[in-house]
Amino acid sequence: MNLSLPDQTMHSSSESCLEDDKPEVILPCFRRNMYEEPLAAYSNGSIISQLLRKTIHNKRAIDDNHFYLSNSVAAADSGQEDQSSVSSKDSTVEAISPSDHVSTGVSPEEDHPLPDHLQAKRARVENIIRVMAGSPNSRQHGDGERCDTDAREMREARESCRENKRKQRLPQHQEKPGSSCNDNCNTKEEECHKLKEQLHSMQRLLRQLQEKFLQVYSQEDPEFVVREAAGADSEHDIIGKSTDACYIKSQNLQETLKQELSKAVNDCIDKVFKKVSSSTDMDISHQQRVCSTPEIQISLGADRKSLAPDHSQAEEISKSRSSELCESSEAQTSQDQTEALSLVVRKPPVTQVSSVTPTVKRPYPVHQTPFQFSYAPPLHESHILEHLLKYGPHSNFGTLPCMPPSMDRTSPDSVDLSWDAVAMRSKVASSHFGHHHRPSSMGAVGVDGLCLPHVKMESGELQSLAERNPYMSLNISFGSTIQFILHAVKLICYFTPSIFFFISQFNRCITSQLIKWFSNFREFYYIQMEKFARQAIAEGVHDVKDITVSRDSELFRALNMHYNKANDFHVPDRFLEVAEITLHEFYNAISATKDSDSSWKKAIYKVICKLDSEIPEEFKTSSYL
DNA sequence: ACCTACCCTG
DNA sequence: CAGGGTAGGT
Numbered sequence: 001m002n003l004s005l006p007d008q009t010m011h012s013s014s015e016s017c018l019e020d021d022k023p024e025v026i027l028p029c030f031r032r033n034m035y036e037e038p039l040a041a042y043s044n045g046s047i048i049s050q051l052l053r054k055t056i057h058n059k060r061a062i063d064d065n066h067f068y069l070s071n072s073v074a075a076a077d078s079g080q081e082d083q084s085s086v087s088s089k090d091s092t093v094e095a096i097s098p099s100d101h102v103s104t105g106v107s108p109e110e111d112h113p114l115p116d117h118l119q120a121k122r123a124r125v126e127n128i129i130r131v132m133a134g135s136p137n138s139r140q141h142g143d144g145e146r147c148d149t150d151a152r153e154m155r156e157a158r159e160s161c162r163e164n165k166r167k168q169r170l171p172q173h174q175e176k177p178g179s180s181c182n183d184n185c186n187t188k189e190e191e192c193h194k195l196k197e198q199l200h201s202m203q204r205l206l207r208q209l210q211e212k213f214l215q216v217y218s219q220e221d222p223e224f225v226v227r228e229a230a231g232a233d234s235e236h237d238i239i240g241k242s243t244d245a246c247y248i249k250s251q252n253l254q255e256t257l258k259q260e261l262s263k264a265v266n267d268c269i270d271k272v273f274k275k276v277s278s279s280t281d282m283d284i285s286h287q288q289r290v291c292s293t294p295e296i297q298i299s300l301g302a303d304r305k306s307l308a309p310d311h312s313q314a315e316e317i318s319k320s321r322s323s324e325l326c327e328s329s330e331a332q333t334s335q336d337q338t339e340a341l342s343l344v345v346r347k348p349p350v351t352q353v354s355s356v357t358p359t360v361k362r363p364y365p366v367h368q369t370p371f372q373f374s375y376a377p378p379l380h381e382s383h384i385l386e387h388l389l390k391y392g393p394h395s396n397f398g399t400l401p402c403m404p405p406s407m408d409r410t411s412p413d414s415v416d417l418s419w420d421a422v423a424m425r426s427k428v429a430s431s432h433f434g435h436h437h438r439p440s441s442m443g444a445v446g447v448d449g450l451c452l453p454h455v456k457m458e459s460g461e462l463q464s465l466a467e468r469n470p471y472m473s474l475n476i477s478f479g480s481t482i483q484f485i486l487h488a489v490k491l492i493c494y495f496t497p498s499i500f501f502f503i504s505q506f507n508r509c510i511t512s513q514l515i516k517w518f519s520n521f522r523e524f525y526y527i528q529m530e531k532f533a534r535q536a537i538a539e540g541v542h543d544v545k546d547i548t549v550s551r552d553s554e555l556f557r558a559l560n561m562h563y564n565k566a567n568d569f570h571v572p573d574r575f576l577e578v579a580e581i582t583l584h585e586f587y588n589a590i591s592a593t594k595d596s597d598s599s600w601k602k603a604i605y606k607v608i609c610k611l612d613s614e615i616p617e618e619f620k621t622s623s624y625l
Numbered sequence: 626a627c628c629t630a631c632c633c634t635g
Numbered sequence: 636c637a638g639g640g641t642a643g644g645t
Contacts, residue, residue, distance in 0.1 A: 041643055519630075599643090601631085 521563065526601065528558050529579070533586030544587050549580035578611045 531556045536547050549555055551571070556579065560571060585604040594600040 182628095515629080516637070523631080524636095599631095 020088055032608055325338045524562055525559065526582075526604075527563075528555060529586050530601075532582055536583075536587055537590055541587075544584045547578050547580070547587055549583060551576065555579065557585065572613070574613050578608065578613075581611060582608050 507590065533547075541547060556571075557577065559579070564571060582604065585607055589595060589604060590598055594603075
């Protein structure tokens with residue numbers, strides 16, 4: 001833990017790290033996309049429908065594990081080909097994204113009028129979006145910088161909301177008359193934020209999808225690109241008259257995507273390392289060594305087709321979601337992070353591990369690798385780091401090896417929140433972490449893998465560390481994960497050595513959290529001591545020697561209930577001794593009326609802190625956690 | 626100015 | 636257990 005760093009530097013680094021959205025980094029590869037201009041021209045309300053219309057309806061892509069995307073696509077699908085499912089769709093979509101209901105002139109829904117309640121809902125959503133469009137913060141999308149600014153402003157607005165909440169809790173009674181209005185405003189504002197973020201997410205997500213589809217079709221059917229480039233007419237042709245053809249193509253889409261993505265894997269890795277090695281002489285041999293560890297070689301040597309099709313696609317979708325839905329997921333939960341970061345790392349179920357391990361023995365690039373090492377500055381360190389953490393250096397950080405599928409779904413939240421939380425706040429919502437059962441992909445990485453001193457560790461050391469510590473050795477692929485992340489971190493440092501400050505901020509927040517916890521524990525301890533000391537005095541105990549602390553003592557039970565509720569830890573005898581001494585100190589001080597002094601406890605603290613014991617080694621590792 | 630302990634509140 | 640105010644130390 002490094003607490004001696006310049007705060008201002010760290011703050012500036014970390015804050016900008018976390019407050020920036022990164023469409024600029026994510027999307028450079030899309031700039032050549034012919035969809036870029038139409039995207040920018042679409043209104044807020046129409047863009048989703050337009051994009052969805054362009055998107056090939058691949059029902060196989062609809063995976064329950066990816067509810068967000070599935071609902072988006074399902075909405076379009078059902079609108080076109082299965083009106084009977086409208087009502088069920090509505091119930092599903094309602095809580096997901098209002099964007100799904102927003103349509104334009106080409107919407108098939110026009111041909112099939114919606115039920116009244118759906119129309120009302122649609123009108124409501126459209127109205128909200130119109131309000132957003134008219135707000136000062138609202139802008140047309142398709143411009144990365146603007147998205148960036150929007151996201152930042154939304155965060156600021158959320159912070160402002162949070163600030164308002166905080167102020168409302170203050171005993172300032174003058175706010176009473178307007179409190180309900182404030183609540184309404186805040187609620188509405190939050191709703192707008194949610195919608196806005198969801199829109200952004202959907203736009204980016206769909207843009208990625210378009211890019212992928214475009215590439216696929218450009219190879220399978222060069223005319224497709226020509227038709228697409230021809231403009232709206234050809235688009236209508238594809239969407240309307242040629243829908244069947246699209247569907248037929250969609251049958252092969254999954255396989256094609258898989259193949260294309262797989263083909264890109266080795267090429268990208270090779271290119272990246274060639275570029276890196278040619279651009280620097282920094283320890284590149286080591287990095288290559290890291291990337292060619294036997295474990296990784298196994299994966300490299302594996303047949304690309306060995307990637308299960310479903311998994312491959314799921315991975316693809318997951319990747320998209322990983323990046324696109326960070327903000328929206330956070331917005332959907334609409335919760336401040338109020339719970340402590342789980343520092344205890346637990347093993348995920350083995351079955352879950354095995355199901356995802358094959359995909360993450362190594363980074364998986366895709367054609368549209370948003371992060372390119374040749375991409376010129378200005379890239380803020382936070383861009384790179386966040387992107388790496390979201391995508392990995394080759395766009396696949398969303399499927400970390402030690403993340404079971406269930407966590408995979410929440411990975412965007414987890415990743416994003418991890419960094420957000422640790423840098424902005426010192427706490428992380430447990431809901432995002434699977435209620436403390438979250439595997440340690442980020443926990444261990446954040447605390448250990450990215451801690452700068454640890455970065456210097458060789459991968460072998462990390463592996464052995466993982467093996468020694470059962471709370472770190474989550475599964476067999478933990479080592480490769482660490483290697484992967486270690487590698488990513490090193491590469492980050494090529495661009496931004498000052499990432500160190502971000503890491504420092506991370507540690508600072510972790511430290512602050514720990515300080516708070518220990519402070520609370522300590523507080524409870526001394527409160528109990530004072531309480532029982534006064535109780536003894538009140539009960540007429542005259543001799544301090546009459547006050548003892550044993551395992552049967554009420555004091556001990558109270559403390560044990562607090563620290564060791566499950567009673568699964570054998571409290572050392574030494575604690576009883578120290579507790580008794582503490583009690584005596586309090587008794588004596590109170591008896592001597594020293595408690596009239598405001599700092600009378602400090603003398604006791606001084607005495608007690610000298611009695612502290614060494615923490616046993618085994619306790620530090622795992623077995624008592 | 627910054628950090629921390631202490632204290633209080635919810 | 637967390638958040639926040641305050642006081643005191645550096």
